[in-house]
Amino acid sequence: MRPLDEAETTVVFEKLLKFTGNNLKNIVESPAHEGPDPNPGRYCFRLQKNRVYYVSEALVKRATNISRKNLVAMGTCVGRFTHGGKFHLTVQCLGLLAANAKHKVWLKPTSEMSFLYGNHVLKGGLGRITDGIQPGDGVVVFSMSDVPLGFGNAAKSTQDCRKLDPNGIVVHHQSDIGEYLRMEDDL
Amino acid sequence: MALGSLSKKKGSKSSKGPPKKKQKGDLFTEKRPEKADLSDDSDVSNEEVEELENFDEDSGSELLSGDVDPLADDFLQGSDDFYVIWFDLEENSGSDSAAGSDGSDSDSEVSDIERKSRALDERRAREEKDAEDELQTNIAEESDEFWLPTEEELEAEANRPPDLQNLQRRIQEIVRVLSNFKDLRQEGAKRKDYIEQLKMDLSSYYGYNDFLIGVLIEMFPVNELLELINAFEKPRPICLRTNTLKARRRDLAEVLLKRGVNLDPLSKWSKVGLVVYDSQVPIGATPEYMAGLYMLQSANSFLPVMALAPQEKERIVDMAAAPGGKTTYVAALMKNTGIIYANEMKEPRLKSLTANLNRMGVTNTIVCNYDGRELPKVLGLNSVDRVLLDAPCSGTGVISKDESVKTSKSLEDIEKSAQLQKQLILNAIDMVDANSKSGGYIVYSTCSMMIAENEAVVDYALKKRNVKVVPCGLDFGRPGYTRFREYRFHPSLDKTRRFYPHVHNMDGFFVAKLKKVSNSLPTAAAAEAVQSTEQAPLSSEKDVESVEEAPLSSVEDAVEGSVRPSKEDSNKKNNPGRIKREHQNGNGAPKPAADKRRERKFPFRKEVPRRTEIIKAREEKRQALRGTKRKGEGSK
Numbered sequence: 161m162r163p164l165d166e167a168e169t170t171v172v173f174e175k176l177l178k179f180t181g182n183n184l185k186n187i188v189e190s191p192a193h194e195g196p197d198p199n200p201g202r203y204c205f206r207l208q209k210n211r212v213y214y215v216s217e218a219l220v221k222r223a224t225n226i227s228r229k230n231l232v233a234m235g236t237c238v239g240r241f242t243h244g245g246k247f248h249l250t251v252q253c254l255g256l257l258a259a260n261a262k263h264k265v266w267l268k269p270t271s272e273m274s275f276l277y278g279n280h281v282l283k284g285g286l287g288r289i290t291d292g293i294q295p296g297d298g299v300v301v302f303s304m305s306d307v308p309l310g311f312g313n314a315a316k317s318t319q320d321c322r323k324l325d326p327n328g329i330v331v332h333h334q335s336d337i338g339e340y341l342r343m344e345d346d347l
Numbered sequence: 348m349a350l351g352s353l354s355k356k357k358g359s360k361s362s363k364g365p366p367k368k369k370q371k372g373d374l375f376t377e378k379r380p381e382k383a384d385l386s387d388d389s390d391v392s393n394e395e396v397e398e399l400e401n402f403d404e405d406s407g408s409e410l411l412s413g414d415v416d417p418l419a420d421d422f423l424q425g426s427d428d429f430y431v432i433w434f435d436l437e438e439n440s441g442s443d444s445a446a447g448s449d450g451s452d453s454d455s456e457v458s459d460i461e462r463k464s465r466a467l468d469e470r471r472a473r474e475e476k477d478a479e480d481e482l483q484t485n486i487a488e489e490s491d492e493f494w495l496p497t498e499e500e501l502e503a504e505a506n507r508p509p510d511l512q513n514l515q516r517r518i519q520e521i522v523r524v525l526s527n528f529k530d531l532r533q534e535g536a537k538r539k540d541y542i543e544q545l546k547m548d549l550s551s552y553y554g555y556n557d558f559l560i561g562v563l564i565e566m567f568p569v570n571e572l573l574e575l576i577n578a579f580e581k582p583r584p585i586c587l588r589t590n591t592l593k594a595r596r597r598d599l600a601e602v603l604l605k606r607g608v609n610l611d612p613l614s615k616w617s618k619v620g621l622v623v624y625d626s627q628v629p630i631g632a633t634p635e636y637m638a639g640l641y642m643l644q645s646a647n648s649f650l651p652v653m654a655l656a657p658q659e660k661e662r663i664v665d666m667a668a669a670p671g672g673k674t675t676y677v678a679a680l681m682k683n684t685g686i687i688y689a690n691e692m693k694e695p696r697l698k699s700l701t702a703n704l705n706r707m708g709v710t711n712t713i714v715c716n717y718d719g720r721e722l723p724k725v726l727g728l729n730s731v732d733r734v735l736l737d738a739p740c741s742g743t744g745v746i747s748k749d750e751s752v753k754t755s756k757s758l759e760d761i762e763k764s765a766q767l768q769k770q771l772i773l774n775a776i777d778m779v780d781a782n783s784k785s786g787g788y789i790v791y792s793t794c795s796m797m798i799a800e801n802e803a804v805v806d807y808a809l810k811k812r813n814v815k816v817v818p819c820g821l822d823f824g825r826p827g828y829t830r831f832r833e834y835r836f837h838p839s840l841d842k843t844r845r846f847y848p849h850v851h852n853m854d855g856f857f858v859a860k861l862k863k864v865s866n867s868l869p870t871a872a873a874a875e876a877v878q879s880t881e882q883a884p885l886s887s888e889k890d891v892e893s894v895e896e897a898p899l900s901s902v903e904d905a906v907e908g909s910v911r912p913s914k915e916d917s918n919k920k921n922n923p924g925r926i927k928r929e930h931q932n933g934n935g936a937p938k939p940a941a942d943k944r945r946e947r948k949f950p951f952r953k954e955v956p957r958r959t960e961i962i963k964a965r966e967e968k969r970q971a972l973r974g975t976k977r978k979g980e981g982s983k
């Protein structure tokens with residue numbers, strides 16, 4: 161386990177920024193309630209086996225005596241670095257993103273399952289959409305009962321969405337909670 | 348027709364009238380002795396009597412009509428009587444009792460009626476008695492019919508394919524016999540024979556191996572055993588646990604009901620459990636499941652966590668955490684505060700553990716991959732508040748989930764598991780800090796019913812460490828065994844809890860909650876105990892070397908074995924150890940220790956001369972013998 165170096169930190173923060181925008185400081189600076197100490201520390205990012213974890217400092221301190229081979233996970237996993245050095249966010253950070261998301265999309269009940277199978281969000285399945293979305297923004301997808309389902313990239317801006325035909329793609333799928341069942345081994 | 352002839356008869360009767368009746372009355376009174384005579388007489392009369400009695404069934408009319416024989420005077424009279432009685436019966440039962448029997452109203456008539464009714468009653472009584480006797484003989488025959496199959500029968504059975512119905516019937520019969528053994532036993536058959544046969548039948552009908560059936564028979568009375576085995580054949584209901592970090596049980600139940608799941612709250616002892624009866628959608632694949640709102644978990648897995656009762660901001664270790672149901676429950680109870688170390692030894696299971704943790708939104712957990720026995724070294728001794736040890740076991744309590752356990756477990760498997768569990772529980776205890784403000788508890792649980800894996804392990808922990816059993820707060824279970832066959836456990840073991848499928852409708856389970864009393868290890872007090880031929884654990888402050896030597900000498904003391912001069916040296920070496928031990932005992936002043944030391948040395952010194960004395964004595968004897976021999980020879 162080691163802290164992220166400069167390059168890695170920038171990459172990770174960039175990706176997060178797409179989803180959270182200004183709320184990024186919430187993520188980085190919120191007080192942590194984990195750990196047995198009375199003083200809450202903060203959260204930090206750590207790298208372990210090509211995966212980036214978002215952990216509170218108290219946990220990090222205590223995880224240091226676990227040897228590198230045997231440490232498997234800490235706190236919340238945010239994403240992983242591929243062999244080529246690219247960084248992808250994974251579904252496990254959904255909770256984190258959903259709490260701080262700037263752009264949201266709500267799906268109709270009929271098209272929930274389709275998204276959970278890994279398909280993109282079509283205009284016909286769109287229930288609600290927040291304003292001010294630009295193409296390429298990170299979007300968090302919710303169900304109508306405000307349960308976060310996944311996240312993706314916006315394909316069109318909010319204005320253009322209104323003019324789309326029902327089969328047009330609104331959000332490119334990146335990750336969804338169905339992956340817990342479909343791709344449990346790859347997470 | 349009968350009536351017709353009867354009327355004929357009646358006619359004839361009426362002609363005779365009262366005198367006849369009187370006669371009949373007399374006859375009737377005489378009938379008794381006559382009948383008695385008849386019955387005493389030869390077969391013919393017997394036949395007559397029988398026929399008489401059988402007139403009820405036959406249509407006696409034919410006989411009657413053909414019946415003017417003087418032969419059957421008695422016969423006729425008897426039949427007359429019979430018919431009169433029958434007639435009377437009919438008339439009496441009929442609506443018009445005015446006619447007929449009261450044809451001649453005389454006082455004797457009344458007594459006649461009385462006599463007739465008495466005869467009727469007696470006949471009825473006789474018939475009843477016969478019926479009862481028949482029943483009795485039938486029942487007696489049935490219980491006699493169940494005899495234990497002989498060897499030839501067993502061999503024949505072994506050659507045929509098993510007849511399931513026969514087996515089932517025999518099982519039921521044996522259970523019945525055993526439940527009332529005094530009355531229903533077969534002559535010459537011992538209880539053991541019945542039990543052996545029951546074992547064989549159960550193992551072939553239900554598919555158990557001999558070892559497991561033998562153990563179960565020892566643990567349960569026969570009726571309960573059958574219930575238990577039947578309960579193992581059926582699966583337990585699916586349960587799920589609401590993730591209180593993300594949802595409330597009521598809201599979750601609403602949402603799931605809308606999806607078409609038929610569910611109910613689990614029991615009154617759980618506020619987060621739901622039991623699923625059936626479901627239109629796959630319960631493990633709903634969007635709510637994927638969002639981490641609930642976890643599929645069997646009801647018995649709730650219990651150790653409820654017993655553990657983790658508080659917020661505590662440090663908890665889960666030593667065998669995969670797939671993570673209990674760990675996530677602990678985190679939910681702690682509301683994501685504090686820290687949990689989730690350890691899992693097997694790598695393939697780590698994935699499901701991490702996936703579940705992330706899915707349920709648990710953020711206060713560190714997952715590591717160690718053998719549970721190494722954990723104290725990594726995490727430090729006396730460093731955490733609570734430990735949950737859901738030990739790997741033989742799985743004899745979850746036969747309803749995994750039928751292969753019926754045939755694959757043997758005594759060695761159980762003993763191996765028990766060995767591992769004993770090591771794990773000691774390590775678990777070592778990790779806990781006895782002085783922690785809010786904790787100091789260890790919960791040990793298994794999904795097995797074997798005493799060797801449950802009570803024996805807890806008893807071992809009680810002997811080896813300063814812990815005590817405390818109530819787990821699960822009062823609806825059965826208390827654990829404090830003694831079983833030749834084992835005697837600490838009496839506090841009745842605070843542990845056992846759960847059975849046929850009683851609690853959950854898989855077989857065992858939960859024990861221990862509280863660590865002090866961080867130091869138990870001292871010489873344990874070593875002096877008679878049973879401990881094992882090493883007496885000394886405090887960790889001492890050197891490792893002296894640790895190894897002191898127990899050795901204590902063993903030798905106990906045995907009072909070989910006397911070697913080097914013994915005294917080892918004694919001397921260990922005396923500091925002994926002094927220290929006695930210090931810890933609380934004896935305080937070194938003087939009594941020194942006295943003890945001297946006292947201990949004295950017997951040794953005494954022994955040495957004794958030995959040489961013995962040798963001398965032997966030598967003298969030998970010489971004496973040789974002397975006598977020579978003398979003898981000399982004399983010769």
